[in-house]
Amino acid sequence: MQKPIIELKKITKRYDDGFTALENINMTIEPGKFYSLLGPSGSGKTTILRIIAGFTDATEGDVVFEGNKINALPANQRKVNTVFQNYALFPHMDVFENVAFGLTLKKMPKQEIRKRVLNALKVVQLPDYANREISELSGGQQQRVAIARAIVNEPKVLLLDEPLSALDMKLRKDMQYELRELQQRLKITFIFVTHDQEEALAMSDEIFVMNDGQVLQSGTPVDIYDEPINHFVANFIGESNILPGKMLKDFEVQFVGKSFECADAGMRPNEKVEVVLRPEDLDITTPEQGKLVVKVDTQLFRGDHFEIVGYDEDGNEWLIHSTNPVKDGKQIGLTFEPEDIHVMRFGEKEADFDARLEQYEED
Amino acid sequence: MKKTRSFFMVPYLAWIILFVIAPLILILYQSLTNNQGQWTLQNFQTYATSWTYLKMTLNSFWYALLITAVTLLISYPTAYILSKMKRQQLWLLLIILPTWINLLLKTYAFIGLLSRTGTVNQFLAFIGIGPRQLLFSDFSFLLVASYIEIPFMILPIYNAIVQLDPALVNASRDLGATNFQTFTKVVFPLTISGVKAGIQAVFIPSLSLFMITRLIGGNRVITLGTAIEEHFLTTMNWGMGSTIGVVLIVMMFIMMMLTNDRKKKRQEVLPNEEKTN
Ligand SMILES: Nc1ncnc2c1ncn2[C@@H]1O[C@H](COP(=O)(O)OP(=O)(O)OP(=O)(O)O)[C@@H](O)[C@H]1O
Numbered sequence: 236m237q238k239p240i241i242e243l244k245k246i247t248k249r250y251d252d253g254f255t256a257l258e259n260i261n262m263t264i265e266p267g268k269f270y271s272l273l274g275p276s277g278s279g280k281t282t283i284l285r286i287i288a289g290f291t292d293a294t295e296g297d298v299v300f301e302g303n304k305i306n307a308l309p310a311n312q313r314k315v316n317t318v319f320q321n322y323a324l325f326p327h328m329d330v331f332e333n334v335a336f337g338l339t340l341k342k343m344p345k346q347e348i349r350k351r352v353l354n355a356l357k358v359v360q361l362p363d364y365a366n367r368e369i370s371e372l373s374g375g376q377q378q379r380v381a382i383a384r385a386i387v388n389e390p391k392v393l394l395l396d397e398p399l400s401a402l403d404m405k406l407r408k409d410m411q412y413e414l415r416e417l418q419q420r421l422k423i424t425f426i427f428v429t430h431d432q433e434e435a436l437a438m439s440d441e442i443f444v445m446n447d448g449q450v451l452q453s454g455t456p457v458d459i460y461d462e463p464i465n466h467f468v469a470n471f472i473g474e475s476n477i478l479p480g481k482m483l484k485d486f487e488v489q490f491v492g493k494s495f496e497c498a499d500a501g502m503r504p505n506e507k508v509e510v511v512l513r514p515e516d517l518d519i520t521t522p523e524q525g526k527l528v529v530k531v532d533t534q535l536f537r538g539d540h541f542e543i544v545g546y547d548e549d550g551n552e553w554l555i556h557s558t559n560p561v562k563d564g565k566q567i568g569l570t571f572e573p574e575d576i577h578v579m580r581f582g583e584k585e586a587d588f589d590a591r592l593e594q595y596e597e598d
Numbered sequence: 599m600k601k602t603r604s605f606f607m608v609p610y611l612a613w614i615i616l617f618v619i620a621p622l623i624l625i626l627y628q629s630l631t632n633n634q635g636q637w638t639l640q641n642f643q644t645y646a647t648s649w650t651y652l653k654m655t656l657n658s659f660w661y662a663l664l665i666t667a668v669t670l671l672i673s674y675p676t677a678y679i680l681s682k683m684k685r686q687q688l689w690l691l692l693i694i695l696p697t698w699i700n701l702l703l704k705t706y707a708f709i710g711l712l713s714r715t716g717t718v719n720q721f722l723a724f725i726g727i728g729p730r731q732l733l734f735s736d737f738s739f740l741l742v743a744s745y746i747e748i749p750f751m752i753l754p755i756y757n758a759i760v761q762l763d764p765a766l767v768n769a770s771r772d773l774g775a776t777n778f779q780t781f782t783k784v785v786f787p788l789t790i791s792g793v794k795a796g797i798q799a800v801f802i803p804s805l806s807l808f809m810i811t812r813l814i815g816g817n818r819v820i821t822l823g824t825a826i827e828e829h830f831l832t833t834m835n836w837g838m839g840s841t842i843g844v845v846l847i848v849m850m851f852i853m854m855m856l857t858n859d860r861k862k863k864r865q866e867v868l869p870n871e872e873k874t875n
């Protein structure tokens with residue numbers, strides 16, 4: 236593990252009105268990696284960025300930058316730059332002046348500034364907009380100028396607060412590639428806020444899933460997708476079938492009245508649990524060969540797959556992704572592997588969850 | 599729809615015609631005629647060739663400028679601090695409150711304070727450096743005029759500062775600007791509209807102050823305002839008084855034009871080469 240560039244230690248943020256926006260946040264950010272903060276609106280993502288950037292103080296806890304506590308360091312002396320959620324472009328300057336702002340303060344030669352600004356504008360696909368006034372830009376263009384204004388400084392850490400939210404799908408995809416490429420080329424540490432789970436899964440080295448001012452789970456996209464810690468995370472990241480179940484014993488779980496072999500262990504016998512099955516892990520076969528039988532209710536063509544909704548005999552809804560269409564109203568069988576079942580305990584904290592996974596995955 | 603709108607315009611239009619347009623026409627008429635009611639440019643000629651009037655004009659301009667500068671210097675920091683304080687509404691009220699008091703009353707209050715037997719001189723005598731002549735000096739004139747004008751400068755500046763998006767200040771600091779750089783590059787340019795509005799609200803009335811020049815300045819400070827009063831009330835030379843009035847109005851228009859927010863259209867920054875070299 237590399238020496239962390241930023242650490243948040245037991246950060247709590249209470250606003251003047253008594254509202255607790257963050258509670259006991261611990262984060263370790265390693266240099267050169269791409270981190271995402273993913274969570275619903277109001278979960279405290281922006282507040283974390285504001286504390287790292289130095290726009291607001293944490294009520295409790297420490298912000299550590301390269302080993303030094305920086306709680307009291309003013310924002311202009313922190314080696315981070317921010318892409319603001321509401322852009323915060325200077326309305327009295329044109330695009331060029333906005334992007335050049337940080338470099339001008341560093342007293343860089345004009346020629347060099349010009350080169351870098353134009354280059355940054357090229358990265359955000361606005362090469363011909365240098366002379367535009369901010370009021371003459373569309374929302375998505377303003378957002379890209381905000382990105383250019385931050386990346387042009389090549390900071391050690393870049394905080395991006397939903398930097399692609401105003402862009403159309405195609406541009407968004409392009410910018411995702413551009414940002415990822417830039418991040419890897421310059422080895423900048425990104426802390427990227429988004430509500431868009433697909434974006435977070437696609438771009439991040441590590442994701443923090445947040446809700447109500449707390450980090451529920453952190454890990455690589457694959458870890459979080461395959462092994463969500465609880466109902467909220469499973470629902471928020473990707474699509475899933477979540478069912479109540481009972482852990483009969485290690486590696487055997489019961490749900491929809493049947494018992495199945497699974498890959499989870501380390502729980503009390505007969506403990507009540509929740510079971511997650513991802514729609515793309517369910518394979519369609521004949522009713523005779525299926526571990527489960529469902530009746531097809533609706534299906535939608537999603538471009539690269541069919542999204543099928545069916546109901547089993549107990550009335551549970553099942554979401555299935557399949558490359559081939561099925562007939563509406565038909566009974567189909569569903570099969571899955573033991574590893575496709577993921578079992579979640581109620582109220583398990585991340586540390587316990589990680590410890591349990593470690594324990595039984597070893598042997 | 600159109601009809602109702604024009605109906606509501608009636609009182610407004612009547613007001614404008616009665617109290618703005620008509621007086622302007624009367625003043626213009628007075629300034630362009632002589633006692634016999636004949637058209638003449640005599641008054642303007644007198645004005646333009648008289649050293650006294652020219653001096654008065656410059657004097658008015660100079661004092662209005664001084665008053666504006668003093669109020670601006672005091673008001674901008676005040677408005678800025680005010681915008682950062684708790685209980686802004688209360689402080690704001692305290693600043694607005696004096697404007698509800700009649701101008702003459704405030705002026706007399708200052709006479710009481712500044713006279714040879716006034717409170718200030720009592721204090722100066724107490725610490726052993728008084729009494730002194732405070733009233734009827736340039737200083738006391740500036741002091742009182744600035745005191746009276748300050749609220750009209752603070753309010754527009756305060757409004758502009760409050761409207762400034764705090765995220766812009768954060769953005770500037772985020773990009774490495776110190777507090778001072780943030781002020782000169784972001785805060786001040788974005789609140790300049792409030793400063794201009796304040797300058798208009800202070801400079802223009804200051805051109806024609808006459809009560810304060812008389813009561814506090816003791817007629818040592820002679821401005822166009824005093825001259826107009828003199829012509830209308832003492833020498834009864836309405837034609838000349840109106841002429842000076844016209845001059846004042848022209849000066850006001852010039853001031854308005856200078857401080858109005860024109861939609862700026864700067865020349866291209868790029869790809870103009872010499873700007874970047
Ligand atoms: N100045 C403030 N005073 C009081 N409460 C605040 C303040 N700023 C934010 N909050 C509250 O803190 C919580 C977290 O806000 P934050 O802006 O961090 O959310 P977020 O995760 O960025 O949401 P979004 O995705 O909508 O941007 C919200 O409930 C918000 O109402």
Ligand SMILES: [Mg+2]
Nearest residue numbers: 280281320396
């Ligand atoms: Mg936010």
